[in-house]
Amino acid sequence: MRPRLSRRLSPVVGLVLVAFFVVLAVSKPREEADVASPLIGNPAPSVRSTLVGEGDFDLSRRKGSWVVLNFFNSTCVPCRNEHPELVAFADEQAGLGDGAELFSVINDDTDEAVSAFFAEKGGDWDKVRDPDGTIAVAFGVAKVPETWVIDPSGFVRMRVVGEVTNSFLSGRIDSMRAMMSGSGS
Amino acid sequence: MSRLKAGLTWAVMAVLTVGLLAFGATRSSGPSTQEERIDAISKRLACPTCSGESIYVSRASAAESIRNEIARQVAAGQRGDNEIVAFIESRFPGSLLLPPTEGVDSLVWVLPVVALVCGFGGLVVVFRRWQREGRARANPDDADIVAAALREHDDPTDGL
Secondary structure, eight states: OHHHHHHHHHHHHHHHHHHHHHHHHHOOOOOOOBOOOTTTTSBOOOOEEEBSSSOEEEGGGGTTSOEEEEEEOTTOHHHHHHHHHHHHHHHHHHTSTTOOEEEEEEOSOOHHHHHHHHHHHOOOSEEEOOTTSHHHHHHTOOSSOEEEEEOTTSBEEEEEESOOOHHHHHHHHHHHHHHHHHHHO | OHHHHHHHHHHHHHHHHHHHHHHHHHOOOOOOOHHHHHHHHHHTBBOSSSTTOBTTTOOSHHHHHHHHHHHHHHHHTOSOHHHHHHHHHHHSTTOBSSOOSSGGGGHHHHHHHHHHHHHHHHHHHHHHHHHHHHOOOOOHHHHHHHHHHHHHHHOGGGGO
Protein backbone atom coordinates (compact mmCIF):
# COMPACT_ATOMS: atom_id res chain seq x y z
CA MET A 1 0.00 0.00 0.00
CA ARG A 2 2.68 2.49 1.01
CA PRO A 3 4.94 2.01 -2.05
CA ARG A 4 1.91 2.49 -4.29
CA LEU A 5 0.98 5.73 -2.50
CA SER A 6 4.48 7.16 -2.74
CA ARG A 7 4.60 6.19 -6.43
CA ARG A 8 1.40 8.18 -6.98
CA LEU A 9 2.58 11.16 -4.94
CA SER A 10 6.04 11.55 -6.43
CA PRO A 11 4.89 12.98 -9.80
CA VAL A 12 2.68 15.49 -7.96
CA VAL A 13 5.57 16.62 -5.75
CA GLY A 14 7.83 16.84 -8.80
CA LEU A 15 5.23 18.89 -10.67
CA VAL A 16 4.84 21.32 -7.75
CA LEU A 17 8.60 21.77 -7.53
CA VAL A 18 8.90 22.41 -11.27
CA ALA A 19 6.02 24.91 -11.12
CA PHE A 20 7.71 26.65 -8.18
CA PHE A 21 10.97 27.07 -10.10
CA VAL A 22 9.14 28.24 -13.24
CA VAL A 23 7.31 30.90 -11.23
CA LEU A 24 10.59 32.05 -9.69
CA ALA A 25 12.28 32.16 -13.10
CA VAL A 26 9.62 34.10 -14.99
CA SER A 27 8.31 36.40 -12.25
CA LYS A 28 9.08 40.06 -12.76
CA PRO A 29 10.99 41.95 -10.11
CA ARG A 30 8.92 44.19 -7.88
CA GLU A 31 7.81 47.27 -9.76
CA GLU A 32 8.32 50.67 -8.27
CA ALA A 33 5.48 52.03 -6.20
CA ASP A 34 4.77 54.82 -3.77
CA VAL A 35 5.68 54.05 -0.20
CA ALA A 36 3.88 55.55 2.77
CA SER A 37 5.60 58.15 4.90
CA PRO A 38 4.32 60.62 7.47
CA LEU A 39 6.00 63.30 5.36
CA ILE A 40 3.72 62.76 2.36
CA GLY A 41 1.44 65.77 2.04
CA ASN A 42 3.50 67.75 4.55
CA PRO A 43 6.16 70.41 4.07
CA ALA A 44 9.51 68.88 3.17
CA PRO A 45 12.12 68.86 5.91
CA SER A 46 14.63 71.67 5.84
CA VAL A 47 17.63 70.63 3.77
CA ARG A 48 20.74 72.76 3.71
CA SER A 49 24.06 71.41 2.58
CA THR A 50 26.85 71.81 0.08
CA LEU A 51 27.25 70.39 -3.40
CA VAL A 52 29.94 68.07 -4.64
CA GLY A 53 32.24 70.38 -6.55
CA GLU A 54 31.16 73.76 -5.34
CA GLY A 55 28.07 75.61 -4.26
CA ASP A 56 25.41 75.37 -1.59
CA PHE A 57 22.07 73.64 -1.60
CA ASP A 58 18.97 74.90 0.17
CA LEU A 59 15.78 73.00 -0.58
CA SER A 60 13.59 75.92 0.47
CA ARG A 61 15.12 77.98 -2.34
CA ARG A 62 13.93 75.44 -4.93
CA LYS A 63 10.27 76.37 -4.37
CA GLY A 64 8.53 77.07 -7.64
CA SER A 65 9.75 73.93 -9.34
CA TRP A 66 9.27 70.21 -8.88
CA VAL A 67 12.24 68.74 -7.07
CA VAL A 68 13.34 65.12 -7.19
CA LEU A 69 15.78 63.97 -4.51
CA ASN A 70 17.47 60.69 -5.28
CA PHE A 71 19.36 59.18 -2.33
CA PHE A 72 22.35 57.47 -3.81
CA ASN A 73 25.59 55.62 -3.20
CA SER A 74 28.04 54.87 -5.99
CA THR A 75 28.68 51.32 -4.77
CA CYS A 76 25.05 50.25 -4.38
CA VAL A 77 23.98 47.92 -7.19
CA PRO A 78 20.34 49.12 -7.52
CA CYS A 79 21.65 52.72 -7.64
CA ARG A 80 23.96 51.79 -10.50
CA ASN A 81 21.12 49.92 -12.23
CA GLU A 82 18.73 52.86 -12.11
CA HIS A 83 21.31 55.45 -13.13
CA PRO A 84 20.61 55.28 -16.92
CA GLU A 85 16.93 55.81 -16.12
CA LEU A 86 17.77 58.90 -14.08
CA VAL A 87 19.95 60.23 -16.91
CA ALA A 88 17.02 59.79 -19.30
CA PHE A 89 14.68 61.43 -16.78
CA ALA A 90 17.00 64.42 -16.32
CA ASP A 91 17.37 64.84 -20.10
CA GLU A 92 13.61 64.64 -20.62
CA GLN A 93 12.85 67.13 -17.86
CA ALA A 94 15.52 69.53 -19.14
CA GLY A 95 13.64 69.66 -22.43
CA LEU A 96 10.45 70.80 -20.72
CA GLY A 97 9.75 74.39 -19.85
CA ASP A 98 8.91 73.62 -16.24
CA GLY A 99 10.72 70.32 -15.87
CA ALA A 100 11.57 68.82 -12.53
CA GLU A 101 14.99 69.43 -11.01
CA LEU A 102 16.90 66.29 -10.08
CA PHE A 103 19.40 66.17 -7.22
CA SER A 104 21.38 63.22 -5.95
CA VAL A 105 21.81 63.11 -2.19
CA ILE A 106 25.07 61.34 -1.45
CA ASN A 107 24.63 58.66 1.16
CA ASP A 108 27.74 57.38 2.95
CA ASP A 109 30.08 57.97 0.02
CA THR A 110 33.07 60.12 -0.90
CA ASP A 111 33.24 63.06 -3.31
CA GLU A 112 35.92 61.26 -5.32
CA ALA A 113 33.88 58.08 -5.76
CA VAL A 114 30.76 60.04 -6.70
CA SER A 115 32.60 62.27 -9.18
CA ALA A 116 34.28 59.26 -10.78
CA PHE A 117 30.93 57.47 -11.06
CA PHE A 118 29.20 60.41 -12.74
CA ALA A 119 32.17 61.02 -15.02
CA GLU A 120 31.91 57.45 -16.22
CA LYS A 121 28.12 56.95 -16.29
CA GLY A 122 26.95 60.47 -17.19
CA GLY A 123 24.56 62.83 -15.45
CA ASP A 124 25.33 66.47 -14.88
CA TRP A 125 22.81 67.30 -12.19
CA ASP A 126 23.89 68.54 -8.77
CA LYS A 127 25.04 66.15 -6.09
CA VAL A 128 24.17 67.15 -2.51
CA ARG A 129 26.51 66.14 0.31
CA ASP A 130 25.04 64.48 3.39
CA PRO A 131 28.16 63.68 5.41
CA ASP A 132 26.49 62.98 8.75
CA GLY A 133 23.25 61.55 7.37
CA THR A 134 21.11 64.50 8.50
CA ILE A 135 19.15 64.65 5.24
CA ALA A 136 18.67 60.87 5.18
CA VAL A 137 17.31 60.85 8.74
CA ALA A 138 15.10 63.87 8.07
CA PHE A 139 13.43 61.91 5.26
CA GLY A 140 13.62 58.53 7.00
CA VAL A 141 15.93 56.97 4.44
CA ALA A 142 17.68 53.87 5.75
CA LYS A 143 18.68 52.20 2.49
CA VAL A 144 19.45 53.52 -0.96
CA PRO A 145 18.25 54.07 -3.60
CA GLU A 146 15.26 56.04 -2.53
CA THR A 147 13.57 58.82 -4.48
CA TRP A 148 11.41 61.64 -3.17
CA VAL A 149 9.33 64.13 -5.12
CA ILE A 150 8.61 67.59 -3.72
CA ASP A 151 6.08 69.87 -5.36
CA PRO A 152 6.64 73.56 -6.24
CA SER A 153 5.04 74.60 -2.95
CA GLY A 154 7.60 72.62 -0.98
CA PHE A 155 5.27 69.75 0.00
CA VAL A 156 6.38 66.14 -0.18
CA ARG A 157 4.32 64.32 -2.79
CA MET A 158 5.92 60.95 -3.38
CA ARG A 159 8.42 58.46 -2.02
CA VAL A 160 9.76 55.51 -3.96
CA VAL A 161 11.91 52.90 -2.26
CA GLY A 162 14.20 51.00 -4.60
CA GLU A 163 14.92 51.50 -8.29
CA VAL A 164 12.88 53.93 -10.35
CA THR A 165 12.43 54.25 -14.08
CA ASN A 166 12.16 57.36 -16.18
CA SER A 167 8.68 56.42 -17.38
CA PHE A 168 7.36 55.87 -13.85
CA LEU A 169 8.87 59.05 -12.44
CA SER A 170 7.87 61.26 -15.38
CA GLY A 171 4.39 59.73 -15.50
CA ARG A 172 3.75 60.31 -11.82
CA ILE A 173 5.05 63.87 -11.89
CA ASP A 174 2.97 64.62 -14.99
CA SER A 175 -0.18 63.30 -13.35
CA MET A 176 0.51 65.21 -10.11
CA ARG A 177 1.22 68.35 -12.10
CA ALA A 178 -2.03 67.94 -14.03
CA MET A 179 -3.95 67.29 -10.82
CA MET A 180 -2.52 70.40 -9.15
CA SER A 181 -3.13 72.63 -12.14
CA GLY A 182 -6.68 71.22 -12.36
CA SER A 183 -7.43 71.90 -8.73
CA GLY A 184 -5.86 75.33 -8.97
CA SER A 185 -7.98 76.43 -11.92
CA MET B 1 -1.75 38.52 69.04
CA SER B 2 0.99 36.82 67.02
CA ARG B 3 -1.40 36.48 64.07
CA LEU B 4 -2.08 40.20 64.22
CA LYS B 5 1.66 40.89 64.30
CA ALA B 6 2.25 38.65 61.27
CA GLY B 7 -0.57 40.34 59.39
CA LEU B 8 0.87 43.75 60.15
CA THR B 9 4.31 42.64 58.96
CA TRP B 10 2.87 41.42 55.65
CA ALA B 11 0.88 44.61 55.21
CA VAL B 12 3.96 46.77 55.84
CA MET B 13 5.98 44.67 53.38
CA ALA B 14 3.28 44.96 50.73
CA VAL B 15 3.02 48.74 51.16
CA LEU B 16 6.81 49.09 51.03
CA THR B 17 7.05 46.92 47.90
CA VAL B 18 4.36 48.83 46.03
CA GLY B 19 5.72 52.18 47.20
CA LEU B 20 9.28 51.40 46.17
CA LEU B 21 8.16 50.05 42.80
CA ALA B 22 6.09 53.15 42.18
CA PHE B 23 8.97 55.37 43.26
CA GLY B 24 11.45 53.50 41.06
CA ALA B 25 9.14 53.67 38.05
CA THR B 26 8.38 57.36 38.30
CA ARG B 27 11.45 58.96 39.84
CA SER B 28 13.59 61.31 37.84
CA SER B 29 17.21 60.26 37.75
CA GLY B 30 18.20 63.91 37.73
CA PRO B 31 20.18 65.78 35.16
CA SER B 32 22.38 63.55 32.99
CA THR B 33 25.19 64.50 30.66
CA GLN B 34 24.63 64.83 26.94
CA GLU B 35 26.57 61.63 26.31
CA GLU B 36 24.40 59.74 28.78
CA ARG B 37 21.27 61.06 27.12
CA ILE B 38 22.52 60.11 23.66
CA ASP B 39 23.38 56.61 24.87
CA ALA B 40 20.05 56.20 26.66
CA ILE B 41 18.06 57.31 23.60
CA SER B 42 20.18 55.16 21.26
CA LYS B 43 19.45 52.10 23.39
CA ARG B 44 15.70 52.63 22.99
CA LEU B 45 15.81 52.55 19.17
CA ALA B 46 16.40 49.72 16.74
CA CYS B 47 18.75 49.98 13.79
CA PRO B 48 16.52 50.16 10.68
CA THR B 49 18.85 48.11 8.48
CA CYS B 50 20.07 45.39 10.85
CA SER B 51 17.87 42.99 12.76
CA GLY B 52 17.93 42.86 16.54
CA GLU B 53 20.54 45.56 17.08
CA SER B 54 20.00 48.87 18.77
CA ILE B 55 21.24 52.16 17.39
CA TYR B 56 23.61 52.18 20.34
CA VAL B 57 25.26 48.91 19.32
CA SER B 58 25.05 48.99 15.53
CA ARG B 59 27.86 50.28 13.33
CA ALA B 60 25.66 50.38 10.22
CA SER B 61 25.62 53.59 8.21
CA ALA B 62 21.93 54.25 8.90
CA ALA B 63 22.46 53.71 12.63
CA GLU B 64 25.38 56.14 12.63
CA SER B 65 23.25 58.74 10.86
CA ILE B 66 20.49 58.34 13.43
CA ARG B 67 23.01 58.55 16.27
CA ASN B 68 24.34 61.78 14.75
CA GLU B 69 20.81 63.16 14.57
CA ILE B 70 20.17 62.22 18.21
CA ALA B 71 23.42 63.94 19.21
CA ARG B 72 22.47 67.01 17.20
CA GLN B 73 19.01 67.24 18.80
CA VAL B 74 20.38 66.64 22.31
CA ALA B 75 22.97 69.36 21.76
CA ALA B 76 20.28 71.73 20.46
CA GLY B 77 18.37 71.16 23.71
CA GLN B 78 14.99 71.82 22.16
CA ARG B 79 13.51 68.35 22.63
CA GLY B 80 13.26 65.97 25.54
CA ASP B 81 14.33 62.35 25.27
CA ASN B 82 10.83 61.08 24.54
CA GLU B 83 10.33 63.71 21.86
CA ILE B 84 13.58 62.74 20.15
CA VAL B 85 12.59 59.07 20.26
CA ALA B 86 9.17 59.98 18.83
CA PHE B 87 10.81 61.97 16.02
CA ILE B 88 13.08 59.08 15.03
CA GLU B 89 10.17 56.65 15.29
CA SER B 90 8.10 58.88 12.99
CA ARG B 91 10.84 58.73 10.37
CA PHE B 92 11.67 55.05 10.87
CA PRO B 93 8.40 53.37 11.91
CA GLY B 94 8.82 50.27 14.03
CA SER B 95 12.16 51.37 15.42
CA LEU B 96 11.06 51.41 19.05
CA LEU B 97 12.86 48.73 21.06
CA LEU B 98 11.02 49.56 24.29
CA PRO B 99 7.38 50.59 24.59
CA PRO B 100 6.69 54.23 25.55
CA THR B 101 6.31 55.08 29.22
CA GLU B 102 3.48 57.52 28.69
CA GLY B 103 -0.21 57.27 27.91
CA VAL B 104 -1.99 53.97 27.32
CA ASP B 105 1.31 52.36 26.27
CA SER B 106 2.56 52.73 29.83
CA LEU B 107 0.18 49.86 30.75
CA VAL B 108 2.83 47.58 29.27
CA TRP B 109 5.09 48.65 32.14
CA VAL B 110 2.45 48.92 34.86
CA LEU B 111 0.52 45.68 34.29
CA PRO B 112 3.43 43.30 35.02
CA VAL B 113 4.05 45.11 38.33
CA VAL B 114 0.35 44.89 39.19
CA ALA B 115 0.36 41.20 38.24
CA LEU B 116 3.43 40.64 40.42
CA VAL B 117 1.88 42.36 43.44
CA CYS B 118 -1.43 40.48 42.94
CA GLY B 119 0.43 37.18 42.58
CA PHE B 120 2.43 37.88 45.72
CA GLY B 121 -0.71 38.80 47.65
CA GLY B 122 -2.45 35.67 46.39
CA LEU B 123 0.42 33.50 47.56
CA VAL B 124 0.28 35.09 51.00
CA VAL B 125 -3.46 34.38 51.26
CA VAL B 126 -3.03 30.75 50.10
CA PHE B 127 -0.11 30.07 52.43
CA ARG B 128 -2.02 31.46 55.40
CA ARG B 129 -5.05 29.33 54.57
CA TRP B 130 -2.87 26.23 54.29
CA GLN B 131 -1.29 27.10 57.61
CA ARG B 132 -4.70 27.39 59.29
CA GLU B 133 -6.07 24.17 57.77
CA GLY B 134 -2.94 22.18 58.47
CA ARG B 135 -2.74 22.96 62.19
CA ALA B 136 -3.35 19.64 64.11
CA ARG B 137 -5.67 19.58 67.09
CA ALA B 138 -5.32 16.91 69.81
CA ASN B 139 -8.45 14.89 70.66
CA PRO B 140 -9.01 13.00 74.00
CA ASP B 141 -7.51 9.77 72.58
CA ASP B 142 -4.33 11.66 71.64
CA ALA B 143 -4.21 13.08 75.15
CA ASP B 144 -4.46 9.55 76.63
CA ILE B 145 -1.62 8.33 74.42
CA VAL B 146 0.57 11.25 75.45
CA ALA B 147 -0.26 10.72 79.14
CA ALA B 148 0.61 7.00 78.89
CA ALA B 149 3.89 7.82 77.18
CA LEU B 150 4.75 10.35 79.84
CA ARG B 151 3.96 7.89 82.61
CA GLU B 152 6.22 5.33 80.97
CA HIS B 153 8.96 7.87 80.69
CA ASP B 154 8.68 8.88 84.36
CA ASP B 155 8.67 5.29 85.65
CA PRO B 156 10.67 2.99 83.37
CA THR B 157 10.20 -0.06 85.76
CA ASP B 158 6.50 0.24 85.56
CA GLY B 159 6.24 -2.27 82.74
CA LEU B 160 8.50 -4.94 84.37
